[in-house]
Amino acid sequence: MKRGDALVARIEAERDSEDERTSATMELLSCLSAGYPIERIGPLLRSDNIMAVKSGAFLASEMSNRAAPLVDDIQRLLASPVPWIRHDAIQVIWAAATASNGRAVAQAASLVNDPHVVVRSDAMHLLANTRDDVLRSALEYLDSALAPLTSWLLDEAPERMAEVARHRLDDPDPLTRRFAAIALVRHAGSNTGLLADAANSNDDDVASFASERLKRLEMEKTNPQRSRCAPLSARNP
Structure with missing residues (x-):
């Protein structure tokens, strides 16, 4: 001590x-x-x-x-x-964070619009991987742009998600494109075909995010233990 x-x-x-x-x-x-x-x-x-x-x-x-x-x-x-x-x-x-930390989760999620590419990617990972109950607790604290897109992530019918997300990859709004990529990572599981569409996007945020997920899926196939331990991005004390 x-x-x-x-x-x-x-x-x-x-x-x-x-x-x-x-x-x-x-x-x-x-x-x-x-x-x-x-x-x-x-x-x-x-x-x-x-x-x-x-x-x-x-x-x-x-x-x-x-x-x-x-x-x-x-x-x-x-x-x-x-x-x-x-x-x-x-x-x-x-x-x-838990479902009792909705305001903090919302503030973290809002950094999907951060000016720094690494921070945007971190927020995208949070939105793609946070449990439904925790992410839902953030809805009341999100702004008018983020709240409906986050609700869509949580509430879109599973059988429609891939079709809608693929269509939104070409949306003129960059935030909508990011959420389409987040949805594919959140819901596609190991379906690499769905992620490949996003990885080929002309939007750098979308393409790098989907490509990273594809690489992680490949790592899970070849070395499951290492994939669980690998950081999502570099850290520096």
Whole structure:
């Protein structure tokens, strides 16, 4: 406990070089993995030191659903000016939010319109993979553009989803195209034919998102254990 507390204080103090901060962050990750209470990194998430916040967000993102007590602090970081902090914050919401965190889920989902490509992709992954009950809890907090598209993801008849999604891949609105790709990933399962349409899109967000899913399906065939452990995108403490 004392070592973990000392590392939190050290990271927050902003005295170390970048390499030293990274080393301390990774040591603190080891402490968390060994049972150091996740709540005790809260000061990093609330710090005025942006590098401490970056470390805290990274650590929380590595803890999967153990980060649930930090969701309120993490929600504020979804509005961070630093793309990698927003990236890690989405990872936490995806892994740790429940149906009682609808506002946080909605804020994370809204980053499907983020100016940074990695953050947009993270939000697309969240929308494609979050449980129905958790995603439904966000509906009342979504804006007028996102709410109907998210409702469509949840409520479209399964037998119609592929047809409607394929048609929407060619919609002039980029947000509608992204949701079409999200729907195909969410509902297509292992049907690579449906995903291939999206992977051939002229929309870079759509094509890269569908291509990544196709690669993951191939990985699951050849190495199931590795596919479960592979990160969706690079992280940096």
